[in-house]
Amino acid sequence: MHEADTFELALGGLLHDIGKFMLRAHESGIMLWNGDAQADFKYKHAMLSDSFVSQFVPKAWQAKARGLAGNHHDPETHLQRIVQLADWLAAGERDDDPDVELPKASRQQLTVLSSVSLDGRRLDEEALRRAFLPLKSLSLNESSLFPGESLSTADADRAYRTLWEDFRRDIEALRDAHASDGDLPVYLESLQLLMQRYLWSVPSAYWGTRPDISLYDHSRMTAALAAALAEFEDERVEALLASDLKTSNEEVALLVGGDLSGVQEFIYTITSRGATSALRGRSFYLQLLTEAIARYVLRRLNLPITNLIYQGGGNFYLLARADDADQLQTIQQNISRILLQHHRGDLYVALAGVPLTARDFFGSLSTRWAELADAQQRIKRRRFAELNKGELEWLFEPMGHGGNEDKQCHVCGREHPDTREERREDDSIVRKCPPCRSYEALGKDLRKARFLALTWLPMTDDAPTPDLKEPPGGYEEVLAAFAMKAKVFRNLTDAPLSDHPTTLLAIKDEALAYLKPEPKRAVGRRFLVNVTPQKGDAIKTFEELAEDARGVKRLGVLRMDVDNLGRLFAEGLGDRSTLSRMAGLSFAVSLYFEGWVEQIAETMNREAGKDVLYSIYSGGDDLFFVGSWDWIVRFAQRVRKDLSEYTAGHPAITASAGVVLVGSKYPLAQAAHEAGEAEHAAKSYQRWDEDTKRMVTAKDAISFLGQVQPWTTFGLAWTPGMDTVAGLAALLVEMIDHGAPKSLIRNLSRLYAQYKAAERRRRELGEDETLHGKPQPLWGPWMWRGYYLLKRSKIADIEKLADALHDDDFRSMAWMGLAARWAELLTR
Numbered sequence: 060m061h062e063a064d065t066f067e068l069a070l071g072g073l074l075h076d077i078g079k080f081m082l083r084a085h086e087s088g089i090m091l092w093n094g095d096a097q098a099d100f101k102y103k104h105a106m107l108s109d110s111f112v113s114q115f116v117p118k119a120w121q122a123k124a125r126g127l128a129g130n131h132h133d134p135e136t137h138l139q140r141i142v143q144l145a146d147w148l149a150a151g152e153r154d155d156d157p158d159v160e161l162p163k164a165s166r167q168q169l170t171v172l173s174s175v176s177l178d179g180r181r182l183d184e185e186a187l188r189r190a191f192l193p194l195k196s197l198s199l200n201e202s203s204l205f206p207g208e209s210l211s212t213a214d215a216d217r218a219y220r221t222l223w224e225d226f227r228r229d230i231e232a233l234r235d236a237h238a239s240d241g242d243l244p245v246y247l248e249s250l251q252l253l254m255q256r257y258l259w260s261v262p263s264a265y266w267g268t269r270p271d272i273s274l275y276d277h278s279r280m281t282a283a284l285a286a287a288l289a290e291f292e293d294e295r296v297e298a299l300l301a302s303d304l305k306t307s308n309e310e311v312a313l314l315v316g317g318d319l320s321g322v323q324e325f326i327y328t329i330t331s332r333g334a335t336s337a338l339r340g341r342s343f344y345l346q347l348l349t350e351a352i353a354r355y356v357l358r359r360l361n362l363p364i365t366n367l368i369y370q371g372g373g374n375f376y377l378l379a380r381a382d383d384a385d386q387l388q389t390i391q392q393n394i395s396r397i398l399l400q401h402h403r404g405d406l407y408v409a410l411a412g413v414p415l416t417a418r419d420f421f422g423s424l425s426t427r428w429a430e431l432a433d434a435q436q437r438i439k440r441r442r443f444a445e446l447n448k449g450e451l452e453w454l455f456e457p458m459g460h461g462g463n464e465d466k467q468c469h470v471c472g473r474e475h476p477d478t479r480e481e482r483r484e485d486d487s488i489v490r491k492c493p494p495c496r497s498y499e500a501l502g503k504d505l506r507k508a509r510f511l512a513l514t515w516l517p518m519t520d521d522a523p524t525p526d527l528k529e530p531p532g533g534y535e536e537v538l539a540a541f542a543m544k545a546k547v548f549r550n551l552t553d554a555p556l557s558d559h560p561t562t563l564l565a566i567k568d569e570a571l572a573y574l575k576p577e578p579k580r581a582v583g584r585r586f587l588v589n590v591t592p593q594k595g596d597a598i599k600t601f602e603e604l605a606e607d608a609r610g611v612k613r614l615g616v617l618r619m620d621v622d623n624l625g626r627l628f629a630e631g632l633g634d635r636s637t638l639s640r641m642a643g644l645s646f647a648v649s650l651y652f653e654g655w656v657e658q659i660a661e662t663m664n665r666e667a668g669k670d671v672l673y674s675i676y677s678g679g680d681d682l683f684f685v686g687s688w689d690w691i692v693r694f695a696q697r698v699r700k701d702l703s704e705y706t707a708g709h710p711a712i713t714a715s716a717g718v719v720l721v722g723s724k725y726p727l728a729q730a731a732h733e734a735g736e737a738e739h740a741a742k743s744y745q746r747w748d749e750d751t752k753r754m755v756t757a758k759d760a761i762s763f764l765g766q767v768q769p770w771t772t773f774g775l776a777w778t779p780g781m782d783t784v785a786g787l788a789a790l791l792v793e794m795i796d797h798g799a800p801k802s803l804i805r806n807l808s809r810l811y812a813q814y815k816a817a818e819r820r821r822r823e824l825g826e827d828e829t830l831h832g833k834p835q836p837l838w839g840p841w842m843w844r845g846y847y848l849l850k851r852s853k854i855a856d857i858e859k860l861a862d863a864l865h866d867d868d869f870r871s872m873a874w875m876g877l878a879a880r881w882a883e884l885l886t887r
């Protein structure tokens with residue numbers, strides 16, 4: 060098999076439906092749609108795809124790509140038939156479709172989140188009407204990113220026209236960059252990034268089907284499948300095309316997944332002598348490491364970038380050839396050796412593959428995804444078992460010779476021969492090992508960065524086996540072992556000059572305009588939440604963040620993630636779990652946590668008038684932030700609020716948060732752990748269900764100041780009012796600010812403490828629930844005392860509060876007390 064075919068097939072797959080984009084933008088191309096063309100191409104969009112290739116693809120790849128892109132409805136050659144098969148498998152459409160009547164829209168895409176259904180919770184017809192994505196290029200602003208109502212036909216025409224004109228300008232620049240001196244893998248990466256930018260919300264189909272798959276996702280998955288099918292003999296391809304794919308058990312591809320473990324411990328288990336920049340550097344390094352390993356596997360298997368389905372949050376998924384399974388064991392060994400040398404068993408990647416049959420592509424992909432997770436779990440349980448005995452001994456070998464205190468790093472506690480002393484600002488001495496120094500430098504480089512450059516070093520089949528006797532290296536050495544070099548920087552003049560292919564990514568919207576494609580340089584946008592609080596030229600310390608909080612000087616630590624994410628992926632799409640749709644779902648969820656969350660944090664910093672938030676990590680479906688506690692909790696509210704808008708109000712896509720307050724000297728590992736416990740408590744939130752007369756786990760809650768409240772009670776905005784925790788807290792603070800006595804809050808707070816004590820007593824007696832588990836009201840003399848105390852305040856709002864408490868048997872005390880406690884901490 061010719062190696063070039065794999066990459067050319069990917070190119071054909073990427074562009075096979077590009078004619079649809081032209082068609083909708085009323086772009087006529089350079090061919091005539093006449094009788095001959097109809098006989099040749101069958102569909103007008105196929106002719107336009109062909110026309111697109113001859114206009115916009117560099118000469119070197121035109122000849123082959125033309126047939127591949129244009130003839131997928133009427134293939135004449137072996138490779139053309141592969142693209143047709145890939146197209147069918149990627150789309151994997153069912154015959155019967157809508158379970159609800161879909162609203163008509165002007166060639167627009169529904170967010171794929173609107174197709175999710177969990178426990179019967181889904182978007183109704185009314186909500187679907189507001190679930191259309193804007194027809195705009197991808198950028199992080201509300202009007203480009205959030206779903207809404209559909210456009211009028213005329214507006215949609217204009218939107219398509221604008222998108223096409225912008226796309227055309229960029230695709231021409233890309234063609235010219237590769238005109239004489241083309242590099243196909245580099246071109247493919249730039250092209251895919253361009254398609255992400257312009258086609259992320261252009262539906263791949265909208266006629267007689269659910270228009271929830273973008274042309275971007277459908278094209279890249281068709282490309283991935285075409286590349287994976289490259290080695291199929293023609294008879295096999297023809298037989299598959301002639302067969303009923305929906306029932307075929309023939310293995311056509313391999314779903315490969317990598318799962319990085321040890322992440323939490325690696326990031327948080329550092330002493331407080333580690334600077335705040337070290338923390339961010341460590342977290343970012345793990346993102347880079349995931350990417351380096353994903354690309355390493357891809358390159359070892361000689362697959363194009365299109366075959367990387369998703370990477371982020373310590374995970375990656377690739378689409379490989381059915382017979383690539385044999386190679387995974389060797390690749391796993393290489394990865395493990397490198398990680399063992401540099402991380403001594405702290406980090407591990409479990410690499411697994413699950414075969415995909417043709418019928419899997421017609422709705423059972425989520426089942427295969429779940430099997431992949433199981434396979435990874437099995438590998439993790441016997442981590443490093445793939446190494447030989449001699450190598451394994453290194454797992455138990457102490458680093459260095461042990462007992463040499465001068466060489467022990469103050470940050471990670473490990474011994475390293477090159478540990479050096481550093482003098483800190485306060486003149487104290489701190490010892491740091493080379494790896495810890497490197498993470499800190501990375502964190503510092505990141506704080507003002509606008510670009511990320513990834514350079515792809517050559518890979519040889521006979522790369523030397525890592526020498527486990529060598530001491531661990533900094534992040535550069537580890538990434539280099541996976542044939543990747545990474546650099547973050549602020550000004551384009553600092554971009555690395557290299558003869559090797561480089562992927563140059565703008566990590567801010569505004570920086571994208573500066574990037575121009577080159578023969579050895581793929582360019583595009585990368586979403587990366589990068590919010591670092593600064594004071595002058597330095598990263599703000601935890602002390603300063605705590606000091607900047609209103610009221611009590613504490614740090615807020617927030618962990619938050621999407622509820623039921625595993626089930627959303629495994630069950631949410633039901634039998635609509637096709638490859639393109641699964642890829643689209645990963646993209647949609649990560650776009651929120653890797654992209655929009657940064658905008659929220661920056662908006663809050665602006666509202667605060669100073670930097671109060673620090674992103675330690677945000678990606679995949681979860682985030683970890685540290686900051687001034689008063690802003691951290693409001694940030695959590697905003698993340699939850701915007702998530703609903705992002706999902707068009709989907710009732711099953713929710714998120715829970717855990718917030719803890721700690722002193723700035725508190726060990727971060729412990730704070731991270733406690734925030735994790737708080738998040739877990741929020742996820743265990745139960746409410747009484749009148750329909751079933753049972754307590755049900757509802758999630759969608761926040762744990763704050765040791766109490767869990769559902770978001771509906773907690774509130775999503777800091778606006779004075781009497782209906783939510785946040786509203787009441789804001790109201791109380793406002794009263795105090797306007798001269799009301801602080802005793803007001805103290806009285807409420809005391810009442811709350813009495814309520815909590817009574818609740819605890821009753822729980823100990825086991826009398827807190829009825830036989831069915833329904834929570835019972837609390838009674839006690841403190842209630843009446845509290846009632847009169849509040850009534851005596853002679854403040855209208857507070858008297859109203861007292862009456863509200865009285866009327867619901869003091870059940871509201873739980874949330875009202877929390878509001879009082881919140882207000883008390885703010886006004887202390």
Ligand SMILES: [Zn+2]
Pocket residue numbers: 468469470471472473491492493494495496
């Ligand atoms: Zn160290």
